C-alpha cells in the first residue's frame with residue numbers, strides 16, 4: 001500500500017501495488033501531452049478514441065490506461081492528470097476537477113466523500129447515484145475552493 005496526495009483537494013489516498021497516479025503538473029499543450037502518453041503506454045489505436053483530445057474547451061485532462069501483465073495479477077492501472085496554467089482561482093478548480101476524475105478511475109472516490117463528510121458537506125446525491133461525473137468533478141472543484149476559503 002502506498003499513499004498519494006491529491007494536492008488541490010488536499011486529501012491523501014492509499015493505492016494498491018498495481019495502481020499508479022502521476023500529477024504531471026502544468027503543460028503548454030494538453031493534446032501534445034496526451035499524445036506523448038498514448039505513445040509511452042502504446043495505447044491501441046482502437047482505444048485512443050476514449051480520449052477527447054481535440055476538445056479545445058478542456059483546461060485540464062485525466063489520462064487513464066489499464067494494462068494486463070504476464071503474471072496472474074490485477075491489471076496495472078495508470079492515471080495521469082495535467083492542466084493548463086490558469087490564473088487566479090480557476091487553478092484550484094481545474095486541478096480538483098481532474099483529481100476527481102483520477103479518483104474515479106482509481107476507484108477511490110470514497111476518500112473524497114469521507115473528506116467532504118468530515119468537513120460537514122456532501123455532494124448532492126443525484127450526482128453520485130446518476131453517475132454524473134462531470135458535474136461531480138465540478139462540484140469537487142468548488143469544494144476545493146471552499147476548503148481553501150477562496151469562495
Ligand SMILES: [Zn+2]
Pocket residue numbers: 097101134137
Ligand atoms: Zn471533466
